[in-house]
Amino acid sequence: MRVTLFGASGLLGEDLVRELKAESLTALSSKDADLRDRGRVREAVCDSRPEWVILSAAYTDVDGCESNRERAFAVNCEGAVNVAEAAREAGSRVLFLSTDYVFDGSKRSPYEITDPRNPTSVYGKSKARAEERLLEILPEVCIARTSWLFGHGGKCFPATILKLAAARPEISVVNDQRGSPTFTRDLASALVRLCRNDARGIVHVTSSGECTWYEFAVEIVRASGLAAVVKPVSTAEFPRPARRPAYSVLSPDSLHAYKIQMPDWKDALRRYLEDRSAVSAART
Numbered sequence: 001m002r003v004t005l006f007g008a009s010g011l012l013g014e015d016l017v018r019e020l021k022a023e024s025l026t027a028l029s030s031k032d033a034d035l036r037d038r039g040r041v042r043e044a045v046c047d048s049r050p051e052w053v054i055l056s057a058a059y060t061d062v063d064g065c066e067s068n069r070e071r072a073f074a075v076n077c078e079g080a081v082n083v084a085e086a087a088r089e090a091g092s093r094v095l096f097l098s099t100d101y102v103f104d105g106s107k108r109s110p111y112e113i114t115d116p117r118n119p120t121s122v123y124g125k126s127k128a129r130a131e132e133r134l135l136e137i138l139p140e141v142c143i144a145r146t147s148w149l150f151g152h153g154g155k156c157f158p159a160t161i162l163k164l165a166a167a168r169p170e171i172s173v174v175n176d177q178r179g180s181p182t183f184t185r186d187l188a189s190a191l192v193r194l195c196r197n198d199a200r201g202i203v204h205v206t207s208s209g210e211c212t213w214y215e216f217a218v219e220i221v222r223a224s225g226l227a228a229v230v231k232p233v234s235t236a237e238f239p240r241p242a243r244r245p246a247y248s249v250l251s252p253d254s255l256h257a258y259k260i261q262m263p264d265w266k267d268a269l270r271r272y273l274e275d276r277s278a279v280s281a282a283r284t
């Protein structure tokens with residue numbers, strides 16, 4: 001498969017590069033091609049003429065987007081449009097990474113792909129608008145919505161919790177936002193399978209199972225044998241610039257239609273922690 005990947009230097013990008021190592025891959029960071037540079041994006045896609053463009057690149061600082069609305073839309077929406085238009089010209093398919101934050105979180109059962117978007121944050125709005133624009137430009141686009149990523153390719157929640165729990169006797173974590181933590185390694189594998197399966201339309205791709213950030217933190221601390229106590233707190237006690245959905249579990253039915261199953265988040269976390277210990281053991 002010929003693939004051009006935008007966002008190769010990110011958390012998910014690192015695992016996509018690994019997953020695609022046997023393929024003909026053009027891996028790009030923002031230094032190689034800024035999504036806002038229409039000409040450069042066009043050149044990168046038209047020169048590589050891939051079967052698939054995977055668009056993992058984004059401005060992902062959810063709180064930062066609140067005070068940088070212009071940048072959020074320029075990168076996440078107009079940037080995605082630049083990629084879609086270039087892909088249309090090159091005759092390439094596009095797989096676009098989107099987010100559970102396109103939903104407002106008012107449901108209490110898993111979000112289906114047919115549920116209406118109603119984002120509450122600038123980041124969510126920029127991604128939701130990008131979804132709409134891409135579906136107009138490329139009706140066969142594949143939009144993979146995912147959530148709560150963790151992995152070895154960059155900063156993530158388990159790494160932060162491990163650091164805090166090693167330094168403090170008690171840590172406080174919000175217990176009123178529910179979602180599905182997703183290991184980038186499992187996600188990368190599922191995304192490549194979606195490309196091979198010629199997937200189109202919206203597909204929800206997260207680990208199976210669900211938890212709150214507090215429950216996720218408790219499991220991280222327990223599984224790594226740390227002594228810190230994790231205290232549940234409410235979002236109101238920890239105000240952040242961006243409003244996040246209280247519930248954003250995504251139904252896996254759209255993924256199961258491609259006969260792809262994702263592992264449970266606890267199993268994914270166990271494998272993530274095993275890898276971390278193996279890496280630090282190899283370093284000592």
Ligand SMILES: NC(=O)c1ccc[n+]([C@@H]2O[C@H](COP(=O)([O-])OP(=O)(O)OC[C@H]3O[C@@H](n4cnc5c(N)ncnc54)[C@H](OP(=O)(O)O)[C@@H]3O)[C@@H](O)[C@H]2O)c1
Binds near residue numbers: 010013036055
């Ligand atoms: N992280 C999550 O929990 C989460 C949840 C749901 C959905 N998603 C979506 O999943 C995808 C991957 O997320 P991630 O966590 O792997 O992201 P990430 O670690 O923040 O990586 C972002 C990537 O995008 C690139 N990038 C940023 N601005 C760019 C620009 N203007 N032009 C070109 N490239 C640019 C970065 O390149 P440089 O390294 O060169 O800056 C980097 O490779 C994103 O589309 C995100 O919206 C993420």
